[in-house]
Amino acid sequence: MAVSDSDDLLKSALARVQDEVDRAFDAYLPVPSDSRARLVEAMRHATIGGGKRVRPLLVVAVADLYRVDRSAAVAAGCAVEAIHSYSLIHDDLPCMDDDELRHGKPTVHRAFDEATAVLAGDALHALAFDILTQSDVSSDPFVRSELVSVLARASGHEGMAGGQMMDMAADEEDYDLHQVTRLQQLKTGALLGASVEMGAILGRVPPEGRAHLRAYARDIGLAFQIADDLLDVEGDEALAGKALRKDGEQGKATFVTLMGAEKAREQARALVDQAIGHVAGHGSDARLLEALARFVIERDR
Amino acid sequence: MAVSDSDDLLKSALARVQDEVDRAFDAYLPVPSDSRARLVEAMRHATIGGGKRVRPLLVVAVADLYRVDRSAAVAAGCAVEAIHSYSLIHDDLPCMDDDELRHGKPTVHRAFDEATAVLAGDALHALAFDILTQSDVSSDPFVRSELVSVLARASGHEGMAGGQMMDMAADEEDYDLHQVTRLQQLKTGALLGASVEMGAILGRVPPEGRAHLRAYARDIGLAFQIADDLLDVEGDEALAGKALRKDGEQGKATFVTLMGAEKAREQARALVDQAIGHVAGHGSDARLLEALARFVIERDR
Numbered sequence: 078m079a080v081s082d083s084d085d086l087l088k089s090a091l092a093r094v095q096d097e098v099d100r101a102f103d104a105y106l107p108v109p110s111d112s113r114a115r116l117v118e119a120m121r122h123a124t125i126g127g128g129k130r131v132r133p134l135l136v137v138a139v140a141d142l143y144r145v146d147r148s149a150a151v152a153a154g155c156a157v158e159a160i161h162s163y164s165l166i167h168d169d170l171p172c173m174d175d176d177e178l179r180h181g182k183p184t185v186h187r188a189f190d191e192a193t194a195v196l197a198g199d200a201l202h203a204l205a206f207d208i209l210t211q212s213d214v215s216s217d218p219f220v221r222s223e224l225v226s227v228l229a230r231a232s233g234h235e236g237m238a239g240g241q242m243m244d245m246a247a248d249e250e251d252y253d254l255h256q257v258t259r260l261q262q263l264k265t266g267a268l269l270g271a272s273v274e275m276g277a278i279l280g281r282v283p284p285e286g287r288a289h290l291r292a293y294a295r296d297i298g299l300a301f302q303i304a305d306d307l308l309d310v311e312g313d314e315a316l317a318g319k320a321l322r323k324d325g326e327q328g329k330a331t332f333v334t335l336m337g338a339e340k341a342r343e344q345a346r347a348l349v350d351q352a353i354g355h356v357a358g359h360g361s362d363a364r365l366l367e368a369l370a371r372f373v374i375e376r377d378r
Numbered sequence: 379m380a381v382s383d384s385d386d387l388l389k390s391a392l393a394r395v396q397d398e399v400d401r402a403f404d405a406y407l408p409v410p411s412d413s414r415a416r417l418v419e420a421m422r423h424a425t426i427g428g429g430k431r432v433r434p435l436l437v438v439a440v441a442d443l444y445r446v447d448r449s450a451a452v453a454a455g456c457a458v459e460a461i462h463s464y465s466l467i468h469d470d471l472p473c474m475d476d477d478e479l480r481h482g483k484p485t486v487h488r489a490f491d492e493a494t495a496v497l498a499g500d501a502l503h504a505l506a507f508d509i510l511t512q513s514d515v516s517s518d519p520f521v522r523s524e525l526v527s528v529l530a531r532a533s534g535h536e537g538m539a540g541g542q543m544m545d546m547a548a549d550e551e552d553y554d555l556h557q558v559t560r561l562q563q564l565k566t567g568a569l570l571g572a573s574v575e576m577g578a579i580l581g582r583v584p585p586e587g588r589a590h591l592r593a594y595a596r597d598i599g600l601a602f603q604i605a606d607d608l609l610d611v612e613g614d615e616a617l618a619g620k621a622l623r624k625d626g627e628q629g630k631a632t633f634v635t636l637m638g639a640e641k642a643r644e645q646a647r648a649l650v651d652q653a654i655g656h657v658a659g660h661g662s663d664a665r666l667l668e669a670l671a672r673f674v675i676e677r678d679r
Contacts, residue, residue, distance in 0.1 A: 106535075111560075112551055116535055116543035167500060172492035191473035192546055195496065196539050199468060199503065203534030206507050210527035218520035225526050226511035233504030234417055238497050239410075242417035245493055250413055259412075 087368035094134045097151045098158055099125050105155070105204060119189045119197035120204070123162045127180030129376070131301075131369070132157040135272035136279075138365045139290060143280025152214045153224060153275050159205035160232050161268060166198040168241065174323070202232075215279065223278045231271035240264025252330045258299065261332075265305075266298030289355045293366065296352035301373040303345040306331040307338060308376075345374045388669035395435045398452045399459055400426050406456070406505060420490045420498035421505070424463045428481030430677070432602075432670070433458040436573035437580075439666045440591060444581025453515045454525060454576050460506035461533050462569060467499040469542065475624070503533075516580065524579045532572035541565025553631045559600065562633075566606075567599030590656045594667065597653035602674040604646040607632040608639060609677075646675045 102124040108117045133154025140150035169176040169184040170191060176184050186194035208214065209224045230236060240263025243256075252260065273294040277287045309323065310333055332341045352370040356363040403425040409418045434455025441451035470477040470485040471492060477485050487495035509515065510525045531537060541564025544557075553561065574595040578588045610624065611634055633642045653671040657664040 109540075111557075112544045112547035113535060113540040115547065116540060120535060163500075167496050170493075170496060172496060192471075193543070195468050195471060195473060196543055196546075199464075199499075199533075200535035200539040202500065202503050203530045203537075203539065206526050206530035207534055210523050210530065218518075218523040222511050222519040222522040222526070225507055225523070229504045229507035229511065232500075233508055234407075234414060234421060234501040236504075238501040238504065239414040239417060242494070242497055243413045245497075246413035246416065256412075 083364070083368040083371065086364060087372050090138070090365055090368075091130065091134060094137055094151070094154065095130050098130050098133050098155055101151060101155045102158075105208065115189065115193055116196055116200060119185050119193050120201055122182070122188055123166050123185050123197060123201065124159065127182060128158070128162070130154075130158065131373070132161055132268060132272045134365075134369060135269065135294070136276045138369060139273045139276025140279045141276075141365070142359055142362050143277070143282065145276070145279040149214050149279055150276065152208055152211070153279060154272070156205040156208040156214075156224070156228060157268065157272050157275065159201045159208065160228060160237075163198040163201040163205075164232070164237060164241070164268075166194050166201070170194060173245075220278060220281070224275050227271050227274045227278065231267040236263055236267035236271075237265075240267065247329050248327060254332075254335045257330055257332060257335060261299060261302040262295065265302050266295055269298040269301065270294040289358065293352045293355040293370070296348045296355065297370050297373050300345045300348040300352065300370070303332045303341050303348070304374045304376065306333040307341060307345075309333075310338065342374075349374055384665070384669040384672065387665060388673050391439070391666055391669075392431060392435060395438055395452070395455065396431045399431050399434050399456055402452060402456045403459075406509065416490065416494060417497055417501060420486050420494045421502055423483070423489055424467050424486050424498060424502065425460065428483060429459070429463070431455075431459065432674070433462055433569060433573045435666075435670060436570065436595070437577045439670060440574045440577025441580045442577075442666070443660055443663050444578070444583065446577070446580040450515050450580055451577065453509055453512070454580060455573070457506040457509040457515075457525070457529060458569065458573050458576065460502045460509065461529060461538075464499040464502040464506075465533070465538060465542070465569075467495050467502070471495060474546075521579055521582070525576050528572050528575045528579065532568040537564055537568035537572075538566075541568065548630050549628060555633075555636045558631055558633060558636060562600060562603040563596065566603050567596060570599040570602070571595040590659065594653045594656040594671070597649045597656065598671050598674050601646045601649040601653065601671070604633045604642050604649070605675045605677065607634040608642060608646075610634075611639065643675075650675055 102121065106117050106121050106124070108114050133151065136154035136157060137147070137150045165179060166185045168174050169179055170186055177187055178184065182188070185197055189197070205228065206225055209228065210221050214224065215221050232238065240260055243260040244264055247260070270291055273290040274287055277290050309331070332344070336344065349370045353367045356366045403422065407418050407422050407425070409415050409422070434452065437455040437458060438448070438451045466480060467486045469475050470480055471487055478488055479485065483489070486498055490498070506529065507526055510529065511522050515525065516522050533539065541561055544561040545565055548561070551557070571592055574591040575588055578591050610632070633645070637645065650671045654668045657667045
């Protein structure tokens with residue numbers, strides 16, 4: 078497939094998922110007429126009209142391999158995105174990264190206030206599991222329970238939250254490449270891995286049949302993070318829609334500080350090739366996953 | 379049953395559940411050897427060796443009505459307690475209630491730091507749903523999915539988090555008795571209601587068979603909150619293990635400010651009698667639920 082076809086395929090797939098996810102959150106989050114309105118407005122601010130929607134696209138793209146009903150895959154994708162969104166709200170808080178800008182908009186604690194931001198994150202966290210146990214995700218309770226299990230494990234202390242803790246300790250710990258890799262596998266990789274697993278669970282693929290998808294997710298997860306570290310050094314803040322140059326200011330070990338920019342770029346490319354290899358067995362069905370793998374290192378935001 | 383027998387029954391039931399919950403969290407939360415240790419220590423600080431464990435006892439007491447396996451009920455009780463604990467960590471944050479003391483110990487952001495407290499709350503939130511999807515809770519995925527659904531709904535923006543938002547707006551909103559009741563039904567009542575529902579779900583009681591248990595939970599939830607408001611005015615800080623007299627200082631509408639202490643006390647007693655009436659059909663099996671209903675208005679902390 079020519080690169081421009083791959084580009085078009087990805088662009089239209091992203092645009093479609095972005096639209097579907099926006100509509101779904103709009104439906105999940107009607108604004109109540111009492112004083113909870115502020116909470117729901119904050120949840121909407123964080124979830125509607127922002128973000129690349131890479132995780133929902135991963136769920137949908139993998140589910141597509143197994144001909145899963147589209148609306149079920151979008152719902153599961155929204156659950157992952159709700160978790161991703163809550164983690165961004167909390168990471169942006171003054172006591173964490175203290176960021177003012179996210180997806181080109183004020184962060185939730187800036188647009189509302191800190192207490193509302195904490196609560197909006199918590200409520201989105203609960204919403205994720207609420208979504209996954211609705212029957213429109215799957216009529217099979219085993220599938221629903223498996224989806225919850227994978228997402229809860231990936232986001233908790235043995236996954237994303239654990240990675241965030243390692244990241245917070247990075248200033249004092251002087252991590253080596255092995256530790257930075259482990260940190261990123263937890264902080265970013267766990268949720269990307271959960272996204273592909275959830276697509277496969279919807280497709281009723283047993284755990285042993287998901288190994289190649291997990292390997293794909295692991296590779297694009299690391300490539301994604303290397304690209305993020307490169308973006309932090311070389312990117313354009315206006316395009317990125319968030320503050321950059323933060324790692325350097327904080328003297329943090331990243332793939333770029335540990336490997337150098339050129340070697341990091343090579344490594345990211347190698348990981349993408351490897352990721353594409355893992356899904357090659359799906360033939361032309363895997364075109365979207367291939368395009369997505371290339372996208373993670375070519376994006377400018 | 380004489381009051382002293384009822385007292386003994388409750389005391390021994392609480393002591394047993396407290397011990398079981400402590401042991402369970404100790405097993406759920408082994409401290410890792412990397413820099414995630416601080417996160418897990420904070421989660422342990424919040425969950426082990428503190429709290430009355432009213433919610434796990436509710437799950438266990440209702441599950442007992444239907445002869446549910448004890449360890450399954452304790453696990454489900456721990457899931458509710460994990461949600462309760464995360465909400466206390468986040469409520470205690472400087473940007474929320476800014477409390478220094480909880481269960482007679484420093485709050486998590488005091489014993490650790492704010493960022494760790496935010497993360498520890500988030501990780502306990504995820505742990506709750508992780509616990510509920512393990513097969514030791516139930517071998518039936520339908521039961522697991524229902525447990526997740528009830529708990530997620532009760533803790534999100536339509537439940538506990540929504541109630542907390544209403545509570546935060548209370549300073550400006552000048553609530554009447556109807557609105558304070560609604561606020562408390564969400565903030566405290568939703569999770570108590572979820573506890574009894576989860577006991578019934580484990581007992582395979584269909585939704586229409588849970589109405590009397592929901593009514594029981596609604597009544598003790600309001601009685602519990604009235605008692606809390608009375609405790610805030612009349613209680614002993616050392617016994618309570620937390621700061622009191624906060625509602626008055628903030629000029630907040632509570633059951634006590636709206637009804638007066640004497641009328642509030644009467645109302646709490648009437649609610650407890652009503653709650654006991656709802657479970658009378660279970661005969662002597664409901665002794666523990668009766669004792670628990672009496673306890674919520676007689677406690678000093």
